[in-house]
Amino acid sequence: MRMKTFRAANSTAAFAKVKAELGSDAVILSNKTVTENGCKGCEIVAAIDADPVTLKRSTRENVIEDALQDSIGWQREWSQIKGHILALMKPQMDLDSLTPKQKLALEYLEREDVDGKALTKVYCELREDRDCSIITALDSMVDTTPFGSKNWSGKFHAFAGPGGAGKTSSLVRLALKEKKAHPKTRICLATADGGRGKGRLVLKHYAELAGLAFREIITKDDFILLQKESNQFDMILIDLPGLPGQILLEEWMVLYGMHKCSDLAIHLVLNPYYSTAQFERFIEKYKSEQLASVIWTKLDEACTFGAILNMAFASKLPVSALSYGSGLKNSIAPATKEMIWRLLFMRKLPGGDIQP
Ligand SMILES: Nc1nc2c(ncn2[C@@H]2O[C@H](COP(=O)(O)OP(=O)(O)O)[C@@H](O)[C@H]2O)c(=O)[nH]1
Ligand SMILES: [Mg+2]
Incomplete structure (x- = not known):
């Protein structure tokens, strides 16, 4: 067994070092807050069940072999298989079995970047009933729970997602x-x-301006403290970091002791213009029992909105908020289905502007 101590400014950074040096099989033996030169930080002791002498030499062949055996390779392969299945199914989507209006709607959705899986589902709904409108068909595929204390009774809300997505x-x-x-x-x-x-x-800054409480979570000890004083607050909003490379949301939640908090909902913040492969990656990376909604941001910078439907169908998560500008005022709205239909069919932002 090889054991090593890692120190960094917070648990995320220390854990990233563990992953980079010891890999995904490393076991965390301890994870605590330490103070160095008056600054709080994190110390992780991790171990790996391998003798450094027997570790594989990092030759070009070894690197390629490892990469081929990597789970990401397998994910890609699976994604390609799904692509092939959908390609086989597509010719069977006989658009002429639909009414002209239904056909037009389906073709429109395809142009708006609605993916094969979601399109197939819409097609099946429409084919069942010639009187079925496109909105009726889509209705069961998209859900909304507008963000706010009225609809979200839980106390803790964590905002997760890739760096720069618009979490903070x-x-x-x-x-x-x-x-x-x-x-x-x-x-x-x-x-x-x-x-x-x-x-x-x-x-x-905003907490001070608006007279809100502010807390910093450097290690799991700070989260334990926050839970202890949580009866002082009605709503606690936690800003999570963009997770470095290999780190999965589920393991990050364990690292900070947040996985056991039954009163915590995670909201995944995304932009509609990521690639399909990127969305598939996010579904893997941010998989969590605590994941409760998706917040779509930078709608004002997108030109199609099919991703909202694709993600709703793939994840079964409700949409909780829609952000359509970087300013403080009139730039985010608790989501409703009407807003999503207007985005999808009219490219109309919640604030009323039409996207070109
Ligand atoms: N145009 C536009 N910019 C946004 C929107 N939401 C956030 N931003 C900008 O995106 C940048 C990254 O946002 P930030 O909240 O720091 O992202 P984080 O890294 O996920 O916390 C900032 O410059 C924000 O002003 C939005 O809906 N539209
Ligand atoms: Mg941020």
Whole structure:
């Protein structure tokens, strides 16, 4: 067994070092807060069940062999198989079995980047009933739970997603919206994204301006503390970091002790213009029992909105908010189905603007 101690500014950074050096099979033996030169940080002791002498030499052949055996390779292969199955099914989607109006709607969705899986489902619904409108067919495929204390009774809300997706700004804007609608709500903004600095400062700044509480989560000890004082708050919004390369959301939640919090909903923040392969990767990376909704951002920068339907169908998660601008005001809305239909069929943003 090989054991090593890793230190970094927070658990995310320390865990990224563990993964990079010891790989995915490393076992965490301890994970604690340490103070060095007056600054709090994280120390992880990890071990791997391999003798360094017997570790494979990093030759070009070994690297390629490992890559071929990697699970990502397998995922790609599976994704290709699914692609082939859909390609085989497509000719069987006899559009002429639909009414001209239904056919037009289906062709429109394809142009809007609705993928094969979702299109096949819509086609099957329409074929069943010639009177079935496209909205009726889509209705069972998309769900919304508008973000806000009215619809979300849980206390903890964590915002996850790739770096730059709009997690911090969505969190701040939704907190301010909630505060405006219910001034007495006691809101706490917490950041677990301390490492990079900027997101943390933005959150702290707005918390101070709006008179909201602010907490920093550097290791799991800080989350334990936050849970202990949670009866002071009605809503706790946690900003998660963009997870480095190999780190999965589920393991990150374990690292910070958040996986056991039954009162925690994770909202996945995404932009509609990522590639299909990227979305498939995200579904794997952000898989979690606690995942409760998708927040779509940067709608004002997208030119098609099929991804909203694709993700809703693939993940079965409701959409909770739609963001359509970078400013603080009038740029995010708790999601409703009408908004999604208007986006999908009219390219009309929740604020009323039409996308070219
Ligand atoms: N155009 C546009 N920009 C946005 C939107 N949401 C966030 N942004 C911008 O995207 C950038 C990254 O946002 P941020 O919240 O820091 O992303 P994070 O890394 O996921 O926390 C910032 O410059 C935001 O102002 C949106 O809906 N539309
Ligand atoms: Mg951020």
